[in-house]
Amino acid sequence: MNTYDYIIAGSGCAGLSLLYCILKEPKLQNASILLIDKDSKKNNDRTWCFWEKEAGVFEEIVHAKWNTLEFLSTNYEEKLDLGAYTYKMIQGIDFYNFVFNYAKKFSNVTFLQETVVEIKSSKNNASVITDKNTYTGKTVFNSTPIFNPDITQQNSLLQHFKGWVIKTEQPFFDKKIGRLMDFRLSQENGATFMYVLPTSSTEALVEYTLFSRKVLPKEKYTLELEKYIKEELELENYTITHKEFGVIPMSLAKFEKQPLENVINLGTSGGFTKASSGYTFQFIQKNVAAIVQHLKSGKKPYVKPTFKDKVYNWYDQTLIDVILSEKLTGKAIFTTMFKKIPAEKILAFLGNQSTFLEEISIMKSLPLIPFLSSGIKQLFSKN
Structure with a gap:
């Protein structure tokens, strides 16, 4: 049985972004890669929206973009100047076709339409078990929900x-x-x-x-x-x-970035959906770029969260707890933020790109007691 260099379980945004970035890197593009998904990805099943300052990796398939956005709420309307940011849209089918058409140029990439049912690990490799067969890779990148925590109405x-x-x-x-x-x-x-x-x-x-x-x-x-x-x-x-x-x-649940030895979780399964907003696309791109940089440098692909990553995670958990505990409504929180803070600073904050002073200004714009109590609670939470 052949052992692949990399197995990518799941061909959604995260799996295909990783595949594309590996194939664009000359030091990695000859690796043997197996991509497994139950779907053929021939339908326009979703739309991704995100913001960035420069042209991104997938700029040529951006379907539409805006430099001005409206925010509307009760007794408040504003046209938002995004400053250095551009808000962008990519259609799912354009993304799938773009990556698959590029990957088809490489004979070292294998595609299989099978259902992943289990992923196991050993000291030197990992195995993906599907409804049809078992495949072994030196590293498995997983974006299926196999290792996801329990998602409940409480958390x-x-x-x-x-x-x-x-x-x-x-x-x-x-x-x-x-x-x-x-x-x-x-x-x-x-x-x-x-x-x-x-x-x-x-x-x-x-x-x-x-x-x-x-x-x-x-x-x-x-x-x-x-x-x-x-x-x-x-x-x-x-x-x-x-x-x-x-x-x-x-x-608020904890998504494991490395659930097993030689297994790395990607996308939502790896905790790269922004808990406070649901945005995922730009965080996937940052994570994939960091993984590819590790692989290029001969390091293990696990990218350890930085202190700043942990701080942003705490911010997200605090906001979710405020809404879950009904201390404030989502409408009240976002309306207050957009009334008091320039849109460019809010986008920087939601994109994990803000400065400490910008974060302080956003905190000061919101009611202190609800966020303080939820922040302390999440600081000592085991999630």
């Missing part, structure tokens, strides 16, 4: 959303301005807002999003989208060209 919020891409016959949208958050909705089910991201004058992604302990009945998302498009966008005639639904954990 987690869920970010759940349904999005429609809608198209009009006549120009309707201003493609230069995206709507980041519109909190002018009922908050009865938790922190609830709409995204509206125009990709042209006739097309936009409209997404109904909640941070809450549990998902809603399927028809509720549809009703809210229809209502918002009719009443807030004041749009009657449109065609739905794409639908997507997703659930992202925003959790």
Whole structure:
């Protein structure tokens, strides 16, 4: 039985980002690589949005971008200048096709469509057991949920959303301005807002999003989208060209970065979903770049969290605890932040790129007692 240099279990954003970055590195691109996933990744099943200052690794497949975003809440509306940042969108199918088309140039890369059921480890390698076979690699990179902690209503919020891409016959949208958050909705089910991201004058992604302990009945998302498009966008005639639904954990639970010897968790499974916002794409890219740098330098691929990483994790856990314990609503927290703090500084903070002084200014903008009590609680938590 052959032993691969690297096995990548899961071909989502994290697995494919790692594959692409390995193949772009001359010192690593000849390694034998096995990619396993139960899905063929031929559907446009999701959309990733993120922000960055420069052109990123996947800049050529960015579907749309904005330098101005709107924030709306009760009695408060603002067009946000993002400063040095650009807010970007990548469609899932564009990402999958881009990476797979590039990887097909390499005969040392093998793709298998099988279901991963177990991952084991020994001293010198690790094994991936699927519904059809067993495969051995010197290192296994896992983005399947095999090692995920228990996600419960006590330790987690869920970010759940349904999005429609809608198209009009006549120009309707201003493609230069995206709507980041519109909190002018009922908050009865938790922190609830709409995204509206125009990709042209006739097309936009409209997404109904909640941070809450549990998902809603399927028809509720549809009703809210229809209502918002009719009443807030004041749009009657449109065609739905794409639908997507997703659930992202925003959790206090501990996601292991190295669950076993020679096994590294990636993406959400590795704790790279930002607990306070649900954003994942840019954190995956940072983590993948660090892993590839380790591999290039002959080091083990485990990237140890820095002190600053731990501080940001504490910030995230504090915010989640404040919302879970209902000390403040998500609407109140984000509205207060965007009222008092420039958007560029908030994006730096949410992207783990802020300075200590910026972090202090954000803390000072929020009510002290709820965050102090939750912060102390999380500081001594075992999560």
